[in-house]
Amino acid sequence: MVKSEEDLRRGANPLSLRPVEILDVRRETPDVNTYTLRLVDGSRFRFRPGQFNMVSVIGIGESALSMSSDPEGTEALAEGVFQHTIRVVGNVTRALARLRAGDRFWIRGPYGNGWPLEQASGDLLIIAGGIGLAPLRPAIYRRLAGNPGRLEILYGARTPGDMPFRDEFPVWQEGGARLLLTADKADEGAEWPYRVGLVTALLDEVEVSPARGQVFICGPEGMMKSVVGALSKRGWPPEEIFVSLERRMECGQKTCGRCQIADVYVCQDGPVFSYAAVRDLLGVDL
Amino acid sequence: MVLQGQAGENAVVGRDAFDEILARLQERGYAVYGTVNEKGTGIFRPLGGAGELSLRCTGGTLPPKYLWYPPSETMFTYDRQSGALRSEIEPVKQAVFGIRPCDVHALLALDEVFLGGDYPDPYYRARREDLPLVVFNCVESGDTCFCSSMGTGPGLDHDYDLLITELDRPGRFLLEVGSGLGGELVRDLRAEVARDEDYQVKHRRLEDAAANARTTLETEDLPRLMSEGHGHPYWREISDKCFGCANCTSVCPTCYCADIFDETDFSLTETRRKRRWSWCFLMEFGAVHGGNFRERRIDRLRQFMQHKLNFSVGQYGRFHCVGCGRCIVWCPANIDIAQTGRTIRGDA
Amino acid sequence: MTDRAEKPRLAVFKFTSCSGCQLPFLNMETEILDLAESIEVAYFAMAGASQPGPYDLAFVEGGISCQEDARRIRKVREESRILVAIGNCAVYGGPQALRNFLPLEELKRAVYPQPELIHCFPTCQGIADYVSVDGFLNGCPVDHGHLQDYIVSVMLGKAPEVSTRSVCLECKMKENVCLIVAEGVACMGVLTGSGCGALCPSFDRGCYGCFGPSADPNLKSFANLCRELGLTEEEIHRKFRYIVNNAEAFREEAERHVPQPVES
Structure with a gap:
């Protein structure tokens, strides 16, 4: 959790919750919604791209979910709003899917380290699978807002219909991003001018070169492993590859023990790790 | 001699001193726990009198951890009608009489887990902040003890309020005061002056306990x-x-x-x-x-x-x-x- | 967040069983008033409720032992949105599933003076052998805490979670001294799911496995332990062919320890 001087002075209870109000629910895909939110106390919610909240629907439980909005976008600065983009997979996300604009739920956070954007000063290659695009979206907007380096985005999902943020893709492209898309399978009869197949197949088309950039990857762990493997073969050094890992978390505070992989806690040491730091952990069956 | 009640003091006391220490802890509002012989082993129980204490360590079933980290606790309550959250973190006054060095080291490990980060866990802290420890050094090793391998026993030289080591005659104990609170618990107590021989006995008994450990593990590397x-x-x-x-x-x-x-x-x-x-x-x-x-x-x-x-x-x-x-x-x-x-x- | 829709309609049905799994409902003394406020008890013969379906949440006690049971459980399934098997009989077939391992006609003749009057299936099975089941709460009898969690979860719109803890952990939390370690008793707690509060071990009796196999029971190691403690193959066989005899893991383990025929 990011500490502020004020929090430390107050000795804040890191496990207590803050209510948020839903301003808007937007259906991205059949099982993914984007929630536009604001803290009920009216303060601006600050976070870094790649960080997450522990999100509560009290009575149902709590779940670790990444923020998906630009933390320094116009709306964030002007109105203090932020977004979560959430796929329905379990009890908490199912309960969230029942909520509407005007409803409230609870959060604590932000937790975790986030993407090393300040370190990624050259070209940036972003590779996402499925809902893994959500925690990368804040990083995409931060890059588009200022960095002169090249930005390439490789994105794959099960079907074109499973891709969130589709209407923003043209905006990203106009902003200078090169966007390469693929779907595991295209819908019958639907227009799909992009590739069909796994995201690794797009790697041959990448223009960003290993010598002068970083890679940020988020997706299912199997996909990340194969992407990392393929990048390594193409000469990307492990120090320049960053992955966001997902583990079960109860606390976000390094005390519940759930997210440990060997001596690493995903909640605070991560969720973003350089491949160099976790290569052995991912390879070995821990 | 009469103990002044200051950290760093020491003396030789009899078992009757335990009654006084326990009574003073209880007077100060602490629920005092110690190992009691029960079900053929030692179990941490709230102590009525010091006579209930078992001086022989059998490890017991549950360690005293549950006193500072309970098996289940309510973090907050949510009123579903009003939507109000209520978090009640009340300081807890407990003390352990006869905690062993290994368990003190375990407590210190948990302190790092719960209190070591930027945001200390307030639930743990409420039980930990005021937790007097009367420590018994171990003068015997149990069959499965390997504290001497792990560097956590059989003796302790830090983080105690009072430290008690059984000397070689039954009923004679070396008492060492480790804190101001420990001092208050023994102030004005009549005791024998601890001599060099008493310290020699203490060190010999701890060395013997370590040397006689039947379980070992080399931790180098x-x-x-x-x-x-x-x-x-x-x-x-x-x-x-x-x-x-x-x-x-x-x-x-x-x-x-x-x-x-x-x-x-x-x-x-x-x-x-x-x-x-x-x-x-x-x-x-x-x-x-x-x-x-x-x-x-x-x-x-x-x-x-x-x-x-x-x-x-x-x-x-x-x-x-x-x-x-x-x-x-x-x-x-x-x-x-x-x-x-x-x-x-x-x-x- | 406290949108309380209409009260869900609850039903409790009994099949081939001892009725013991209905008692935990009646024993919820302090909670029963709260329960009556939040749900409608529509069908519960033992409590005098017998309204027709449909039901939102039906708990079923008892195994399926005859044609009439089979017909009735299908009807209950049709009438119930969520159907939950409670207790050893509804989950696994119960103690009476012991008959599954013996010839039916011989048994009838041994037990009843007029065996021709008995019309039953050769086996007694858990209800999942006949209908689709949404949840399973083990026990002999079922634990009232599990029942309460289940009902509250359904009311809140949450998929109920049943812990994978073993009986051992309930013993430890009560600071019971382990019977295997201290007394050399072949206690089945190490193989058995929690919920009973370690009732038997708290009275120095080894666990009989009422709550059925835990999430990942190490049966082979337990059999080895039994042998080390001096149990014969027949005694090991009987441990698994006892209260929860028809859970797959226990049933198969019993078969690995077939009693040797006694030479005459």
């Missing part, structure tokens, strides 16, 4: 050797025996893993958010949507032992095994963490 031994065939051998029952982790004084969950009453008026102990041995522990990171028993067993003898060093710079031996005593499959460590490192 152990984390690296454990990492290299991740694929050692011994893991298969013991996981074939392991019941996966989690007895080992449930009696471990350093295990801190937990679930956080919501409990709502039938009338749906109130939800309590609770935290309760959980263990890497449970099938549910590594479960996520669409899979389980430790579905195989061998992975769960290895996680437990690797965490204690290897990963904890990377995380906190100390072993989260304090050599108390409880997991060895209470394993129904006779699996032994010290034996495992020795086997993996090639000593056995």
Whole structure:
């Protein structure tokens, strides 16, 4: 959790919750919604791209979910709003899917380290699978807002219909991003001018070169492993590859023990790790 | 002599001094816990009088950990009608009379886990901040004790309020005062002056206890050797025996893993958010949507032992095994963490 | 967040069983008033409720032992949105599933004076052998805490979670001294799911396995332990062919320890 001087002075209870109000629910895909939110106390919610909240629907439980909005976008600065983009997979996300604009739920956070954007000063290659695009979206907007380096985005999902943020893709492209898309399978009869197949197949088309950039990857762990493997073969050094890992978390505070992989806690040491730091952990069956 | 009641003081006392110390703790409002002989072992119970105390350490079933980290606790209550959250963190006044050095080291390990980060855990802190410790040094090693290997016993020289070592005549104890509070507990007490011989007896008894330990584990370079031994065939051998029952982790004084969950009453008026102990041995522990990171028993067993003898060093710079031996005593499959460590490192 | 829709309609049905799994409902003394406020008890013969379906949540006690049971459980399934098997009989077939392992006609003749009057299936099975089941709560009897969690979860719109803890952990939390370690008793707690509060071990009796196999029971190791403690193959066989005899893991383990015929 990011500490502020004020929090430390107050000795804040890191496990207590803050209510948020839903301003808007937007259906991205059949099982993914984007929630536009604001803290009920009216303060601006600050976070870094790649960080997450522990999100509560009290009575149902709590779940670790990444923020998906630009933390320094116009709306964030002007109105203090932020977004979560959430796929329905379990009890908490199912309960969230029942909520509407005007409803409230609870959060604590932000937790975790986030993407090393300040370190990624050259070209940036972003590779996402499925809902893994959500925690990368804040990083995409931060890059588009200022960095002169090249930005390439490789994105794959099960079907074109499973891709969130589709209407923003043209905006990203106009902003200078090169966007390469693929779907595991295209819908019958639907227009799909992009590739069909796994995201690794797009790697041959990448223009960003290993010598002068970083890679940020988020997706299912199997996909990340194969992407990392393929990048390594193409000469990307492990120090320049960053992955966001997902583990079960109860606390976000390094005390519940759930997210440990060997001596690493995903909640605070991560969720973003350089491949160099976790290569052995991912390879070995821990 | 009469004790002045200052940190750094020492004296030789009889067992009657225990009654006085206990009474003073109770007068100050502490619930005092100590090991009592029960069910053929030592169990931490609230003490009525000091006469109930067992001076012989048998390890017992649960370590005193539950006093500062309860098996289940309510973190806050949510009123479902009003939407109000209520978090009541009341300071708890407890004391342990006769805690052993290994368990003090376990407590210090938990302090790092719960209080060491930027945001100390307020629930733990409420039970930890005012927790007087009257420590008994161990002058004998139990069959499964390996504190001397882990550097956590049989003697302690820090983090006590009072330290008591049994000397060689029954009923004579060397009393050392480690804090202002410890001093208050013994001020004006009549006692014998502690002589050099008494200290010699103390050191000899502690050295003997260490030398006579029947369980040992060389810790030099152990984390690296454990990492290299991740694929050692011994893991298969013991996981074939392991019941996966989690007895080992449930009696471990350093295990801190937990679930956080919501409990709502039938009338749906109130939800309590609770935290309760959980263990890497449970099938549910590594479960996520669409899979389980430790579905195989061998992975769960290895996680437990690797965490204690290897990963904890990377995380906190100390072993989260304090050599108390409880997991060895209470394993129904006779699996032994010290034996495992020795086997993996090639000593056995 | 406290949108309380209409009260869900609860039903409790009994099949081939001892009725013991209905008692935990009646024993919820302090909670029963709260329960009555939040749900409508529509069908519960033992409590005098017998309204027709449909039901939102039906708990079923008892195994399926005859044609009439089979017909009735299908009807209950049709009438119930969520159907939950409670207790050893509904989950596994119960103690009476012991007959599954013996010739039916011989048994009838041994027990009844007029065996021709008995019309039953050769086996007694859990209800999942006949209908689709949404949840399983083990026990002999079922634990009232599990029942309460289940009902509250359904009311809140949450998929109920049943812990994978073993009986051992309940013993440890009560600071019971382990019977295997201290007394050399072949206690089945190490193989058995929690919920009973370690009732038997708290009275120095080894666990009989009422709550059925835990999430990942190490049966082979337990059999080895039994042998080390001096149990014969027949005694090991009987441990698994006892209260929860028809859970797959226990049933198969019993078959691995076939009693040797006694030579005459």
